[in-house]
Amino acid sequence: MKMKKVVSILLTAAMTAALAAGCSSPSGSGSGDGSQGGDSSEAKGKVYYLNFKPEADEDWQALAKAYTEETGVPVTVLTAASGEYEKTLKSEMAKTDAPTLFQVNGQVGLASWKDYCYDLKDSEIVKGLTDEGFALKDGDKTAGVAYIIENYGLIYNKELLKKAGYSAEDITDFDSFKKVVEDITKRKDELGFSAFTCAGMDGSSDWRFKTHLANLPIYYEYKADGINTTDAIKGTYLDNYRQIWDLYINNATCEPTALSTKTADDATADFVTEEAVFYQNGTWEINNIADVGEENLGMLPIYIGVDGEENQGVCTGTENYWCVNAKASEDDIQATLDFMNWCVTSDIGVEAMCTNMGFVIPFSANLESENVLVNEANKYLEDGKTPVTWDFSTIPSEEWKNGVGSALTAYAADQTDANWDKVVTAFVDGWATEAAAAK
Amino acid sequence: MEKAIKRYMPIFVLPTLFAFALGFIIPFIMGIWLSFCKFTTVTDAKFVGISNYIDAFKDTVFRHSFWYTVLFAVVSLIVINVVAFALGMALTKELRGTNVFRTIFFMPNLIGGIVLGYIWQLIFNGILEKYGTALGLNEWYGFWGLIILVSWQQIGYMMIIYIAGLQSIPGDVMEAAEIDGATKWQRLWKVTIPMMMPSITICMFLSITNGFKLFDQNLSLTAGEPAKMSEMMALNIFNTFYGRTGWEGVGQVKAVLFFIIVVLIGMFQLRATRSKEVQQ
Known part of the structure; x- marks a missing residue:
């Protein structure tokens, strides 16, 4: 009997202790x-x-x-x-x-x-x-x-670009960029690398396209209409969005059908192991990609084929x-x-x-940065290029981003006009729905 | 002895009751209250009446995820229970190495849902890649992927329950049936299954509620891709709560509806199978 008592008291104590531990506040270090x-x-x-x-x-x-x-x-x-x-x-x-x-x-x-x-x-x-x-x-x-x-744009590997016979000066707008990219793809086997890292649409990486890349058509539309936010986007520059997305997915290290499975780590790995020249990301990425050598890192603006984009800088905001x-x-x-x-x-x-x-x-009090990507991005400002603002913060909801992301993935797997129409629907109609749904 | 138990009632019951109230009853009541509110943080809510309910009923994705979940629960219920029962039967025969088999079949149950989801995602995508497609591109790939995943995870667990049930069937009943000339099928349908009803009730209850509540596996295997088509109810609630500004209350409404649906189905299922249980 005595033994039982001891056991029961111990058990109760254990339970209470577990309880107290569970409730104690998270004392972040x-x-x-x-x-x-x-x-x-x-x-x-x-x-x-x-x-x-x-x-x-x-x-x-x-x-x-x-x-x-x-x-x-x-x-x-x-x-x-x-x-x-x-x-x-x-x-x-x-x-x-x-x-x-x-x-x-x-x-x-x-x-x-x-x-x-x-x-x-x-x-x-x-x-x-x-x-x-x-x-x-x-x-x-x-x-x-x-x-x-922060800045984001197309991070590129200077050495690989040189190996392919080009330099950043050759890329001044979408058409010249496309030429370079498609030439690299054509000589992929001979060169031993692809133009783009895989455009991973896994949750760890899809924000690069459904949010950051989507910023460009939004930015140009706002600019053309002279506004800085809207409840109903028109999608004026969605054909440009398609152009750049086509380029990304069809000239990458992986098949467009495999995008939904590719993660941010896969994309970083493609870049660090020098399997690809271009990698769309931002200045915050420096520590993950520093392995390719700081002197090899550069950043290009993302050109989507809009008039006057020769004067466009990287996305800063x-x-x-x-x-x-x-x-x-x-x-x-x-x-x-x-x-x-x-x-x-x-x-x-x-x-x-x-x-x-x-x-x-x-x-x-800001000090000069030691981040090579930041300095690369600042060059465009010094050259008098117009930075692209971060208009994606006006995207009405997370749901909108997810809708566009899913549609982009489906389109990549089967690149038909019908599937692109779904991207447009998610972009334009989705925006209106989400803007109306926000309370 | 009984007196002693009564005397110590508070020490035994109170800590658990306290935990249950803190972790279940209070959040549950708060949850119902919050479904009528607009709020950003749960302690700072403003009453808005039934407008959240109207939004929830208008949501077509929620309706889709409801039917998708129902189908999933039914299919997984059948697959898991039939296979687990068969395995249970096989592993109560006097075979060599039954213990090894039981252990191996049970082991997947020890791995957490999120991890399982990611591992199976790699496996499925590895196979589908050969055919130029992926799990996230078709809702039915996701559906069957989930079925395979949860079957793999839960069959072992249900099998153990069935084995326990099978072992408790007295040998004399079986022997009597055999002497009376009952065939193998007759023995299975007329003796074994009726005697096994308590185990069947438990296993069916567990697998149907698990099917409805499925969250981790869904999140990690498909995350609702493509375009929310493989999003089950629990994940839909979660995404509603965090997906849009001001929609926390609607997520809460869906959680309340979800609770009601699961309770109704669970009760119905319990009553249906309980009525078939026989006294030994």
């Missing part, structure tokens, strides 16, 4: 908890940052620690897993200790969170922006502030806006504002953001 330094008496608020970029997690943790050491304000940094930011944010925001600093991806992302965005109008950080356009507005309110500028949680306590808001400003003005903060994380920040 932050430096905040309990590590308030010596002069913590004056520090009132605290900062909780929900970070979007997993690749920069370690640097943020280190920066948070440095800030706590300097000021005594506890800073916790939690990083959401890749592609899980909205989900993590939704659950974290429901907690009592919600993030005080989070991010949205632009106007559409802001729509979900505008009630939570503190008006940054009078904050130091907004005044420090090099261009007012980097502030995210919600009517008169300044809801967010961009903290990083941001989908990373910092927002401060308006529902946090006043002390926390103030602490967060101070922290943000410190990150982009102090030596330690700027050093961490520009050098360690490799960001280009839209503030005057």
Whole structure:
């Protein structure tokens, strides 16, 4: 009997312990908890940052620690897993200790969170922006502030392009680009490499086409119509979208029918192992492809065959806006504002953001980048080319992207006009439906 | 003894009850409430009446995924139970190495759904590539892929339940039937299956509810491709919740409807098979 009692008590204890463990809060490896330094008496608020970029997690943790050491304000940094930011944010925001600093991806992302965005109008950080356009507005309110500028385009391998007998100067518009690409495909066996990495439509890679490539027809349409957002896209430049997509899928390392199975890793591998010359991606990709040698990396604008595109640069913009949680306590808001400003003005903060994380920040303290892709992209600005803005942040919903992505995959497997019409439907009608469905 | 159990009732029941309330009852009630709300975070909801329900009923993709799920649940129910029963019969005969076989058939069940989905995706795509196509290009490839996957995963588990059932059939009943001149088929249909009804009830209940609830395997094997055509109900709910700004409530409505459907079907199935159970 006694034995049984002991066993039952042990069991109960085990159950309760398991329960308690399950409920304990996720203490993201932050430096905040309990590590308030010596002069913590004056520090009132605290900062909780929900970070979007997993690749920069370690640097943020280190920066948070440095800030706590300097000021005594506890800073916790939690990083959401890749592609899980909205989900993590939704659950974290429901907690009592919600993030005080989070991010949205632009106007559409802001729509979900505008009630939570503190008006940054009078904050130091907004005044420090090099261009007012980097502030995210919600009517008169300044809801967010961009903290990083990124570029994307066609990353290419200089050495392979030379081997094929061309250089970047030969590519000035869609027609000249097409000629180069098709020539490489023709001599594929002799050269030993293809023009493009596989256009993977697996979830890890499809955003390169359903979002980033789709940006170009959207950008040109907005430009032609003189607008910067719409509820009903017309699809004026969809034939151009088809041209470039055809080129991508029919001159790649893999068969167009196999696209749905190809991942981002496959595409990176094609590029790093020098099986392909061109790889559509952005400046953030540098660490994954640095193996081909920094001197071999270049970036070209994505030409889709629109008049006047000789003057087009790479796609430059941001989908990373910092927002401060308006529902946090006043002390926390103030602490967060101070922290943000410190990150982009102090030596330690700027050093961490520009050098360690490799960001280009839209503030005057920005340091020259060591990222070769960033420098390549900046050349187009110096040459007076017009950068393509990131209009994909006006895409009405995730559902729209998925619809276009599926249609693109189906079209790639069977390239008929009927299948392209489905892409057009997903693009144009899907846009209207999704814009109407957003609440 | 009974007194002792009563005395210690709180220690035994309360922790579990607490966990059950925290992990099930409270979220369940909140979920129903939230289906009438517009919200971004679950603690900050605004009541909007039945507008979410109207949106959910207008959603044609949801209707498609409902029928797709029903078909999947029925087909997987039949395949899993027939094969598992046959295996159970075979492995209760006195064969060499039955234990090895039982272990091997059971093992797939120990692998998690997401991992299985990705592994089978590689296998299927490897084969389909030879024919110039892929899993994500045809909803019926995805359908049969899922059937193969869940059969592979669950047959072993159901087989164990059937084996336990078969072993509990008293030998004298079988012997009596044999002496009375019943053929093998007659013994199977008139003796074994009626005696096995409790196991059949459990296995059918498990496989039909699993069929409806299927999420991880669907997410990792097809992710709803092509164009949501292979998206089952659980995945559809998830995608609705996160896919559009302001549609969290509609996802919640679908979850409530999903709950009602699964409960109704589960109850119906339990009643239908229970009524056929016989007393030994």
